[in-house]
Amino acid sequence: MTIAEVSKKYNISQDTLRYYERIGLIPPVPRTKSGIRNYDEASCGWVELMKCMRKAGVQIEALIEYVDLFQQGDATLEARKNILVDQREQLISRMEEMQESLDRLNRKIENYDRDMRKAEEHLRDLEEKRQGV
Amino acid sequence: MTIAEVSKKYNISQDTLRYYERIGLIPPVPRTKSGIRNYDEASCGWVELMKCMRKAGVQIEALIEYVDLFQQGDATLEARKNILVDQREQLISRMEEMQESLDRLNRKIENYDRDMRKAEEHLRDLEEKRQGV
DNA sequence: CCTTGACTTAGAGCCGGGTTCAGGTTATAT
DNA sequence: ATATAACCTGAACCCGGCTCTAAGTCAAGG
Numbered sequence: 001m002t003i004a005e006v007s008k009k010y011n012i013s014q015d016t017l018r019y020y021e022r023i024g025l026i027p028p029v030p031r032t033k034s035g036i037r038n039y040d041e042a043s044c045g046w047v048e049l050m051k052c053m054r055k056a057g058v059q060i061e062a063l064i065e066y067v068d069l070f071q072q073g074d075a076t077l078e079a080r081k082n083i084l085v086d087q088r089e090q091l092i093s094r095m096e097e098m099q100e101s102l103d104r105l106n107r108k109i110e111n112y113d114r115d116m117r118k119a120e121e122h123l124r125d126l127e128e129k130r131q132g133v
Numbered sequence: 134m135t136i137a138e139v140s141k142k143y144n145i146s147q148d149t150l151r152y153y154e155r156i157g158l159i160p161p162v163p164r165t166k167s168g169i170r171n172y173d174e175a176s177c178g179w180v181e182l183m184k185c186m187r188k189a190g191v192q193i194e195a196l197i198e199y200v201d202l203f204q205q206g207d208a209t210l211e212a213r214k215n216i217l218v219d220q221r222e223q224l225i226s227r228m229e230e231m232q233e234s235l236d237r238l239n240r241k242i243e244n245y246d247r248d249m250r251k252a253e254e255h256l257r258d259l260e261e262k263r264q265g266v
Numbered sequence: 267c268c269t270t271g272a273c274t275t276a277g278a279g280c281c282g283g284g285t286t287c288a289g290g291t292t293a294t295a296t
Numbered sequence: 297a298t299a300t301a302a303c304c305t306g307a308a309c310c311c312g313g314c315t316c317t318a319a320g321t322c323a324a325g326g
Contacts, residue, residue, distance in 0.1 A: 002272080002273085003272090003273075004272070004273085013314085013315075014272095014273090015314075015315055015316075016313090016314065016315080018274090018275090019313080019314065019315085022275095022276095023313095032322095034273090034274095034321080034322060034323090035273085035274065035275095035321085035322090036272090036273055036274075036321095036322075036323095037273080037274090049237075052233060052234050052237055053234055053237075054313095055230045055231075055234065056230055056231040056233070056234030056235070057190075057231070058234065059312090060312075060313075061312095074252070077245060077248060077249055077252070078249065080245065081242060081245035081246070081249070084238055084241055084242050084245065085242060087238065088235065088238045088239070088242065091231060091234065091235050091238065092235065094231070095228060095231050095232070095235070097188045097189055098188075098189040098190070098224060098227070098228050098231075099228070100185060100188075100189070101185050101186055101188065101189030101191065101224065102189070102221065102224050102225070102228070104182075104185055104186075105217055105220065105221045105224065106221070108217055109214060109217050109218060109221065112210060112213065112214035112217065113214070115210060116210055116211065116214070119207075119210070135302085135303085136302090136303075137302070137303085146284090146285080147302095147303090148284075148285055148286075149283090149284065149285080151304085151305090152283085152284065152285085155305095155306095156283095165292095167291080167292060167293090167303090167304095168291085168292085168303085168304065169291095169292075169293090169302090169303060169304075170303085170304090187283095192282090193282075193283070194282095
């Protein structure tokens, strides 16, 4: 697959795809003899994985280290797992913070609803009074 | 309260507190006659709110607009509520993405556990063979 | 062959969100 | 009274994560 196709498939800009490869967020992509990127399944898999991880805010640093270890082979299994476990912890704690914020937003929105209902009733009362009801 | 106290209380740097005020993320903080910030309860409340929202990744832009509307008074109730509802949507969808990523991390970690158990068994077998068991 | 358009690289630029700095004023302790 | 610590401002700087530019190479159609 060309970079254009991959870009379309995963909705990631070509620039970003090249950037990810350059910094080692994905392993080197195979090339044609003339040097043009020719993404195979494995490369696509990496792209897809990194899209998912980045969307969730996992730091590029940790992901680069993971890819680096991966390329060193089986001796790094444990180290790789440790990175994943570590990032999972961080992800969970970010999600907990977000949940707090979400609860708070929900409460605030409820308050707004209440206040706005009250304001409306008040207007209705005034209107009725004006009409002498 | 001085900026130093507020900084300590909410664990936000003084620089960040000034920066938040400067960009309008919190309304102007009351001052002493000599111009030194003297945080009252309301200001502390804003600081605390923004700390929570920022931790959750709510964009500064939206929060600034919210504060701006707030300072314009009751006529902006509905607009403010709309901002909150909107940000809630975004927050929820980010959390959903994170959940996907979390599921994926969990599956990957399980795979590593499995692979590592297998590798270990293999080593044990080799050892037994070597000892002629 | 030549154009056109997709591809390549290295490096500069941009944006969000702070953080640091320079140069000054105010408050507090001796 | 004076040192020194805390505060002030505006502007410059930094970092992560892209995004764009320049200058060139390659592939396919007319």
